[in-house]
Amino acid sequence: MEYVIDLQNVHWRSGDQHLLRDVSWKVRPQEHWALLGLNGSGKTTLLKMINGYIWPTTGAVSVLGHRFGEVDLRDLRKSIGWVSSSLQEQLYGTDKVQHVIISGKYATIGLYERLNEDDLGHAREWMRTLGCEHLWDREFRTCSQGEKQKVLIARALMADPRILILDEPCNGLDLFSRERLLDSIQELTQKEQTPTLIYVTHHTEEILPVFSHTLLLRQGAVVESGRTERIMEDTVLSDFFQSPVIVDKHRGRAYVRIQGG
Numbered sequence: 291m292e293y294v295i296d297l298q299n300v301h302w303r304s305g306d307q308h309l310l311r312d313v314s315w316k317v318r319p320q321e322h323w324a325l326l327g328l329n330g331s332g333k334t335t336l337l338k339m340i341n342g343y344i345w346p347t348t349g350a351v352s353v354l355g356h357r358f359g360e361v362d363l364r365d366l367r368k369s370i371g372w373v374s375s376s377l378q379e380q381l382y383g384t385d386k387v388q389h390v391i392i393s394g395k396y397a398t399i400g401l402y403e404r405l406n407e408d409d410l411g412h413a414r415e416w417m418r419t420l421g422c423e424h425l426w427d428r429e430f431r432t433c434s435q436g437e438k439q440k441v442l443i444a445r446a447l448m449a450d451p452r453i454l455i456l457d458e459p460c461n462g463l464d465l466f467s468r469e470r471l472l473d474s475i476q477e478l479t480q481k482e483q484t485p486t487l488i489y490v491t492h493h494t495e496e497i498l499p500v501f502s503h504t505l506l507l508r509q510g511a512v513v514e515s516g517r518t519e520r521i522m523e524d525t526v527l528s529d530f531f532q533s534p535v536i537v538d539k540h541r542g543r544a545y546v547r548i549q550g551g
């Protein structure tokens with residue numbers, strides 16, 4: 291079987307720091323994964339590895355069936371969308387939302403291509419899916435944080451990625467904006483030919499049931515990985531957080547409380 295992501299015993303060291311320790315992770319087609327870890331647990335490092343920005347010290351990495359060392363990483367990166375807050379800072383705030391989105395197809399900051407009907411049509415379709423069509427003519431900088439996230443997701447989708455990484459997309463969002471964004475992500479997964487989603491977060495309650503699998507990362511090592519409903523249990527998460535917690539489930543999502551707290 292061709293795995294979407296296949297990491298085997300990956301170790302990554304920078305100086306005397308061991309940032310990834312014996313990480314093995316297999317993502318199969320049709321699965322969507324959540325990647326859960328506290329600050330500094332190595333999530334970003336792992337994502338950099340998947341995108342080929344860093345190279346394993348030992349172990350093997352293969353993404354979309356291409357083994358690192360045997361593939362042009364620039365080509366591979368075209369199949370991976372990575373939506374993170376650092377991207378926001380790189381975009382031109384005065385660009386119109388439609389241009390920000392369409393520029394994603396050409397992997398540019400700013401739009402240098404002539405707009406064509408196809409691109410405009412796709413951009414509108416993604417915006418509709420994500421519930422942000424009304425922002426079409428707005429300057430990007432005037433969008434709220436939640437709206438910007440939707441625009442950036444639509445932008446990443448323009449390149450037709452096979453993997454879409456959503457890197458802490460709900461950071462800085464209030465409760466209602468967060469739920470609206472999560473609704474949009476849910477909507478996205480209902481489309482035909484959705485890319486494999488990797489949802490990176492610190493918070494269990496953001497993990498929608500559509501994220502069938504979860505990987506728990508602590509100090510650069512995988513503590514557990516597998517089906518989300520098995521992971522979102524008191525014992526597994528207490529062990530993961532190294533602190534007794536209680537998990538309340540509501541509509542397939544897990545809300546964690548510190549025991550006694």
Ligand SMILES: Nc1ncnc2c1ncn2[C@@H]1O[C@H](COP(=O)(O)OP(=O)(O)OP(=O)(O)O)[C@@H](O)[C@H]1O
Nearest residue numbers: 304307309327328329330331332333334335336492
């Ligand atoms: N190039 C590097 N050299 C040395 N240490 C690094 C390097 N890059 C990251 N680190 C350290 O490795 C640890 C993991 O960092 P990483 O950014 O992967 O964590 P993270 O899980 O994404 O954290 P956060 O949730 O806070 O974004 C941190 O302690 C960080 O300071």
